[in-house]
Amino acid sequence: MLSDMNPADVTGDYREYTLDLFGIGPRRVLVTDEEVPYPDGCLIVSRTDTEGIITHVNRSFVAMSGYTEDELIGAPHSILRHPDMPRAAFADLWRTVQRGEIWQGYVKNLRKDGAHYWVKATVIPNVRRGRIVGYTSVRRKPERRKVEECIALYARMVAEEREVK
Amino acid sequence: MSYVFTVSPDFSPDHLPEWFVFNTWMQRVSGLRFHLELMDHFSNLRRAVEADRIDLIYANPHDAATLVREKGFVALVKPGDGADEAVIAVSADSPFHRVEDLEPGSRIATTEDPDVHLMGMILLEPAGLNRENVTLHHCDSYVLVAKHLFRGESDAGIFLARAFDELSRPVRERLRTLVRSDIQVIHHYLMAGPRLADRVDDLRDRLTAMGDDAKTAEILKGLGVSRWEAVDEEEVEFMVDLMDTLSYSPA
Numbered sequence: 001m002l003s004d005m006n007p008a009d010v011t012g013d014y015r016e017y018t019l020d021l022f023g024i025g026p027r028r029v030l031v032t033d034e035e036v037p038y039p040d041g042c043l044i045v046s047r048t049d050t051e052g053i054i055t056h057v058n059r060s061f062v063a064m065s066g067y068t069e070d071e072l073i074g075a076p077h078s079i080l081r082h083p084d085m086p087r088a089a090f091a092d093l094w095r096t097v098q099r100g101e102i103w104q105g106y107v108k109n110l111r112k113d114g115a116h117y118w119v120k121a122t123v124i125p126n127v128r129r130g131r132i133v134g135y136t137s138v139r140r141k142p143e144r145r146k147v148e149e150c151i152a153l154y155a156r157m158v159a160e161e162r163e164v165k
Numbered sequence: 166m167s168y169v170f171t172v173s174p175d176f177s178p179d180h181l182p183e184w185f186v187f188n189t190w191m192q193r194v195s196g197l198r199f200h201l202e203l204m205d206h207f208s209n210l211r212r213a214v215e216a217d218r219i220d221l222i223y224a225n226p227h228d229a230a231t232l233v234r235e236k237g238f239v240a241l242v243k244p245g246d247g248a249d250e251a252v253i254a255v256s257a258d259s260p261f262h263r264v265e266d267l268e269p270g271s272r273i274a275t276t277e278d279p280d281v282h283l284m285g286m287i288l289l290e291p292a293g294l295n296r297e298n299v300t301l302h303h304c305d306s307y308v309l310v311a312k313h314l315f316r317g318e319s320d321a322g323i324f325l326a327r328a329f330d331e332l333s334r335p336v337r338e339r340l341r342t343l344v345r346s347d348i349q350v351i352h353h354y355l356m357a358g359p360r361l362a363d364r365v366d367d368l369r370d371r372l373t374a375m376g377d378d379a380k381t382a383e384i385l386k387g388l389g390v391s392r393w394e395a396v397d398e399e400e401v402e403f404m405v406d407l408m409d410t411l412s413y414s415p416a
Contacts, residue, residue: 138411
């Protein structure tokens with residue numbers, strides 16, 4: 001289970017959204033406008049089981065997420081889901097990695113304090129003795145021009161998804 | 166039976182005599198005959214690996230992937246001195262102060278060291294640089310990468326962080342770091358091939374015990390390694406997965 005975000009953890013004015021997370025259900029998230037710059041030279045690395053439950057995080061992941069390692073291990077990866085991300089992007093991610101292929105894309109992640117950070121993410125299935133046993137996700141600093149393109153693209157996609165609803 | 170032992174060509178030549186000392190020690194404690202064959206170029210190493218001529222290797226992370234996934238090698242130990250990292254540096258008087266100042270068309274000095282080059286290209290990505298839009302100058306050593314920068318023949322250079330730190334002070338003073346990676350999980354590994362499969366546990370035990378006495382501590386010091394740390398199969402698989410994500414480029 002994934003608990004709602006706590007206003008006491010959020011810095012500054014925030015907006016409230018309710019996400020409908022696949023396999024989890026509704027989660028209330030609190031979002032500010034603050035962007036945290038991606039740390040130069042770092043890779044943010046995590047691993048999940050086949051259900052998307054976090055099994056490993058590196059120290060860059062912990063630092064950028066704002067959560068403690070204890071809060072992250074055992075939580076669904078969608079703990080980072082930002083309401084500005086289209087559902088279609090994650091649906092494509094899961095379809096791709098479950099086929100055993102690598103997925104790459106730009107992602108806006110939500111921090112515990114309501115701020116966000118952009119990453120260039122690559123997700124690879126962990127194949128051991130011919131079987132997918134989990135997934136490794138590696139994020140790196142994105143080119144700003146690509147982020148600007150994604151801001152516009154994702155806004156259109158999210159608007160379309162809300163219309164369909 | 167004699168086994169072939171080799172060391173990845175990216176290893177500093179300053180340490181090569183010490184690998185012969187290490188090889189002598191390995192033979193003595195294991196009772197196995199190892200022939201240390203040093204390759205002066207990555208292409209020679211790849212040919213030897215392809216021909217299944219190698220039994221024991223101090224492998225760079227890029228080759229470790231091939232050795233594990235395609236050749237059935239097992240990682241014995243890794244140096245306990247931190248991970249492999251890369252540095253992007255420019256000449257001290259360069260107009261570039263952050264990676265994002267570099268533009269497509271930049272001239273990048275690099276080496277044939279595949280994993281350091283890969284890490285370096287990842288560090289250049291925030292500037293929109295990739296292999297399609299830069300001019301690469303391949304140098305035989307990190308000192309030559311530095312010289313390229315001094316002479317203004319390249320705009321930025323890719324270094325193994327450890328090699329960058331070992332450059333002489335006058336050389337380092339003429340360079341400026343733009344960014345240093347903090348990837349944490351990419352390592353060289355000492356790896357054993359299938360012909361040594363029944364000796365893996367024994368070799369690993371003897372290697373991790375190195376440094377317990379003054380004589381073996383001295384051998385390790387000569388290699389620039391403080392101690393050997395045992396590694397398990399999953400740790401190497403994890404690094405190989407990570408290297409795959411870094412080298413992934415959609416068609």
